[in-house]
Amino acid sequence: MSVTVPMTATRSAVDAMLQVEGITHVYGQGATAHRAIENLSFTVGPREFVSIVGPSGAGKTTLLRILSGLLTPTEGTVSLVGEPVDGVPEGMAMVFQDYSRSLLPWLSIEKNVMFPLTRTEAGRDERRRIARESLEAVGLADRHDRYPWQLSGGMQQRVAIARALAYRPRLLLMDEPFASVDAQTRSDLEDLVLSLRDRYDMTILFVTHDIDESVYLADRVLVLSRPPAHLVEEIPVPIPHPRDQITTKETDEFVDLRGRVARLIRSGGQPDGGGSR
Amino acid sequence: MTTTEIRTTDAANPGPAAPGKGGLRGTARLSKRLAVDFGALVVLVALWQLATSAATTPFFPTPLEIVENFGKMFFTGPPEHLFLTDAATGDVFASLWRMLLGYAIGCAWGIIVGTLLGRSRAAREYTDPVVELLRSIPATASLPLFILVLGGGDFMRVAFIAWGVSWFVLINTASGVASIHATMLAMGRAFRVSRVRQLFGIILPAAMPKILAGMRIGLTAALILVVTSEFMVATNGIGFQLIQAQRRFQVLDMWTWMLLLAVLGYLLNTILEVTEGRLLAWHRKARD
Ligand SMILES: Nc1ncnc2c1ncn2[C@@H]1O[C@H](COP(=O)(O)OP(=O)(O)O)[C@@H](O)[C@H]1O
Ligand SMILES: [Mg+2]
Numbered sequence: 001m002s003v004t005v006p007m008t009a010t011r012s013a014v015d016a017m018l019q020v021e022g023i024t025h026v027y028g029q030g031a032t033a034h035r036a037i038e039n040l041s042f043t044v045g046p047r048e049f050v051s052i053v054g055p056s057g058a059g060k061t062t063l064l065r066i067l068s069g070l071l072t073p074t075e076g077t078v079s080l081v082g083e084p085v086d087g088v089p090e091g092m093a094m095v096f097q098d099y100s101r102s103l104l105p106w107l108s109i110e111k112n113v114m115f116p117l118t119r120t121e122a123g124r125d126e127r128r129r130i131a132r133e134s135l136e137a138v139g140l141a142d143r144h145d146r147y148p149w150q151l152s153g154g155m156q157q158r159v160a161i162a163r164a165l166a167y168r169p170r171l172l173l174m175d176e177p178f179a180s181v182d183a184q185t186r187s188d189l190e191d192l193v194l195s196l197r198d199r200y201d202m203t204i205l206f207v208t209h210d211i212d213e214s215v216y217l218a219d220r221v222l223v224l225s226r227p228p229a230h231l232v233e234e235i236p237v238p239i240p241h242p243r244d245q246i247t248t249k250e251t252d253e254f255v256d257l258r259g260r261v262a263r264l265i266r267s268g269g270q271p272d273g274g275g276s277r
Numbered sequence: 278m279t280t281t282e283i284r285t286t287d288a289a290n291p292g293p294a295a296p297g298k299g300g301l302r303g304t305a306r307l308s309k310r311l312a313v314d315f316g317a318l319v320v321l322v323a324l325w326q327l328a329t330s331a332a333t334t335p336f337f338p339t340p341l342e343i344v345e346n347f348g349k350m351f352f353t354g355p356p357e358h359l360f361l362t363d364a365a366t367g368d369v370f371a372s373l374w375r376m377l378l379g380y381a382i383g384c385a386w387g388i389i390v391g392t393l394l395g396r397s398r399a400a401r402e403y404t405d406p407v408v409e410l411l412r413s414i415p416a417t418a419s420l421p422l423f424i425l426v427l428g429g430g431d432f433m434r435v436a437f438i439a440w441g442v443s444w445f446v447l448i449n450t451a452s453g454v455a456s457i458h459a460t461m462l463a464m465g466r467a468f469r470v471s472r473v474r475q476l477f478g479i480i481l482p483a484a485m486p487k488i489l490a491g492m493r494i495g496l497t498a499a500l501i502l503v504v505t506s507e508f509m510v511a512t513n514g515i516g517f518q519l520i521q522a523q524r525r526f527q528v529l530d531m532w533t534w535m536l537l538l539a540v541l542g543y544l545l546n547t548i549l550e551v552t553e554g555r556l557l558a559w560h561r562k563a564r565d
Contacts, residue, residue, distance in 0.1 A: 068467055094467040101460035106482050106559040115478065116468030149563035167468060 016082070017171060017203045018044040018067065023076030024228075025062055036062045037073070038228035044205065049197055051214035052207045053261060054224030055268065060207045061097055063229065064173050067205065068094050080171065093169035095177045097207075099160040103148040110135065110144035113163045134166035135159075137196060154181035158189065165196060172204045178213070187245045190217055194243065211265065215257045216243060223261060226268040233264055307551075338529045346533045364518070369537065372515040375431060376503040379438025383499070384492055386439060387446025391488075392480065394447070395454025412448065416441030416498065417505050429510035438502045442495040449491025453484030486560045489553045496549055500542050 025037040036059035044050050054060055065071040067078055069088040078085040080092070093116075096102040103112050113131040122130065135141045138158040148156050157177055164172055174193075178186045190213060197204055208214050214221050215237055223232040239253055248254055322340050329339040351369070354362040394401050394408075420437060427433035461483060465475040481488070507516025515534055522530035554561075 065463075070463055070466055088466055088469055090469065092467075094464075096460050096464065096467075098458075098460040101458045102464040104461070104479065104482070105563045106485075116470060118470070118474065147559060147563070149559075163468075 015045060016043045017046045017048065017080070018205070019079040019082075020067070021077045021079070023063075023066060023073045023078070025059070025066060025071070026074045027062075035228035037066075038230045040076070040224075040229060040231055042222060042231060042234065044203060047197070047201060047203055049194075049204045049206065049217055049219045051218035051221045052205060052224060053209060053211060053214045053221060053265060054229060055226055055265060056209060058224045058227055059229035060209075060224065061175055063224075064094070064175050064205070064207060068092060068173055089171075091168075091170040093164035093167040093172050095157075095160050095164050095172070095174040097175035097177075097179070099157045099177065100148065100153065102160055103156060103163075105147060105149055108145050108147055109140065109151070109159045109162075112148065112159060113166050116163065116167050130166050130168075131162075134162040137165060137199075138162045138192060154185045154189075157181060161189070161193070165200060168200065169202060172202045174204065174206045176207055176209065178208070178210075186213075191245065193217065194241070198241075211258055211261050212249065215239075215254060215261060216245075216248065221257075221261055223264045232267075235260060235264075336528055338532055342529060343532045343536055346529050347536055350530070350533055351537070368513050368515055368518050369541075371513045372503050372507065373541070375434045375506070375514070376438060376499050379435040379503070380442050380496060380499040382435065383439035383442030383495060384446050387443040387448075387491065387495070388450050388481075388488060390443075391447040391450025391491075392454050392476075392484070394451040395484065396480075398455070401451065401455065408444075408448070412444040416444070416502055420506060420509065423506075424510060434503065434506040434511075437506050438499050441502045442499050445495040445498060446488065446491040449487045449494075450484060453487025454480055456487075457483045486557055489549075489557065493546070493549055493553070496545055497542070500538065500545070504538065 020040060020042050023037055023040045024035070027034040027036055040063070052060055052063065062071065066073045067085070069078075069085045069092075080089045083089070103109075104115065107115065110128070110131050113134055114127045117127045117130065132141060132144060135144055138161055140155060140158055140162065143151070143155070148159060151159065157180070161174075161177065164174075177193075178189050181189065193204070193206075194217060196202070206214075206217055218237050220237060221235045223235065224230070225232050235257060237257055239248060239251070239257075326340050329337045351362055351365040352360050354360050354365065358366060394404060416437070419440065423433050423437045423440075427436055457480060461479060462475075465479045470478065503514070504516035504519065507514035508520050511517040515538060519531060519534045522528075522534060
């Protein structure tokens with residue numbers, strides 16, 4: 001590794017938004033230690049949409065926590081635009097898997113969306129305008145004065161997304177953001193995220209355990225193994241944009257890719273799995 | 278004393294986050310509650326009046342006599358003092374002042390230390406035995422020590438009240454802060470919210486239901502403690518007057534001071550409950 005680091009580091013300064021190098025994470029110590037991630041490396045380019053799929057408990061949330069600087073990995077490094085991540089970097093926003101716990105119940109949803117914006121230059125009116133715009137983008141503008149607990153799970157999730165958008169991140173990390181919404185809302189939110197990526201020029205890392213979703217959204221799918229998570233395969237998704245919930249999913253290309261991802265997940269990263277051709 | 282005891286134990290078990298007696302739901306709810314409270318009270322007082330007028334013991338004057346004396350003792354002063362008597366301005370205000378200052382200091386201290394402890398599991402585990410031991414000493418039992426060390430003045434009384442109050446607030450705050458969900462805290466860090474704003478915008482509001490539950494028990498404690506502290510080496514205050522009245526066999530005065538304490542306790546508690554109802558509207562509704 002000591003040989004490859006300088007080389008890739010140079011490369012990363014040029015064309016990588018996010019660079020993950022040999023990450024290993026172990027929770028706890030001694031007999032109860034749990035290896036969540038094992039020697040994981042990958043690179044994400046600017047404005048790329050990368051899905052991360054893997055079985056439940058694989059270490060996906062752990063990975064995002066490391067990428068966001070909330071958790072220091074046992075080994076390995078993360079760099080954002082060439083800079084090593086040490087603590088939470090600027091320009092990064094997160095949509096938590098546990099979205100309802102991430103909203104502040106004593107604030108209206110507009111205030112929730114405004115909450116992280118105090119450090120920006122914007123004055124109060126400007127912050128409110130940005131918050132309204134983001135709520136508008138997720139279709140909640142007319143409920144700006146509601147409180148999180150007055151909203152359904154899907155709406156709360158949209159508030160969490162609006163909060164992340166209002167923050168204007170370069171890098172958006174989303175941890176199974178649509179896990180608890182009904183199918184129709186889910187499709188709507190998927191298309192919403194795709195359109196917002198274009199509108200706000202974001203790089204998105206999207207964790208999901210839904211195979212269709214991972215392929216539909218992404219430019220590239222990273223398949224993680226059973227724990228301890230390592231990279232089983234990176235699958236590029238060369239399906240052109242704009243994508244459509246019905247027609248895109250009917251194409252041979254989509255069906256083929258989805259099958260590949262599914263086989264890789266089922267094999268759990270074992271080399272004898274029927275996935276790789 | 279017995280009623281206070283019952284309230285203390287009731288509030289000492291705040292459960293997940295005790296809202297004030299179900300909390301208040303706007304003025305409609307307040308007036309309804311007042312009607313219920315006072316309805317029962319009227320019946321009780323009527324029975325008490327019957328019993329005491331039938332009995333001949335000098336130790337139990339009738340409620341009417343007490344109320345009459347209450348007016349005479351506190352509200353027959355000169356008009357320029359808003360009809361307040363010297364007893365009202367001197368003794369009552371002296372006690373109130375000590376109590377509120379001690380209460381404020383105790384709450385501030387309890388919230389500060391409780392927040393620090395709540396933030397650090399290591400600190401909690403380390404200090405837990407000491408905290409458990411110290412808070413198990415009934416605050417009243419430490420009064421002789423306070424007098425010995427700090428003398429018999431107001432400073433001692435304020436410190437004594439603050440000490441007693443702080444434990445309730447400290448323990449509730451620590452448990453409230455410690456039980457904030459990790460994701461909520463991670464949100465603050467992930468969005469690079471300043472530390473000050475993490476404290477005032479996330480940690481304290483999230484722990485507020487528990488902090489206020491502690492402050493409610495603390496308020497009851499403060500009233501007990503101020504009176505107790507005035508039983509010894511005092512020259513004024515409600516507790517002092519109570520003891521004086523007892524020594525001089527002024528039974529009616531004694532009862533009058535007790536009535537005053539009941540009224541004060543009720544008023545203060547109501548003020549806090551209304552404040553709590555305002556501050557924690559989100560909490561109550563979120564749970565419904
Ligand atoms: N704070 C923690 N301490 C110990 N083990 C943890 C902790 N967080 C997660 N784990 C364990 O690490 C593994 C991966 O968890 P996680 O990253 O949440 O997986 P995923 O998001 O893929 O479902 C799980 O077995 C989980 O129990
Ligand atoms: Mg997860």
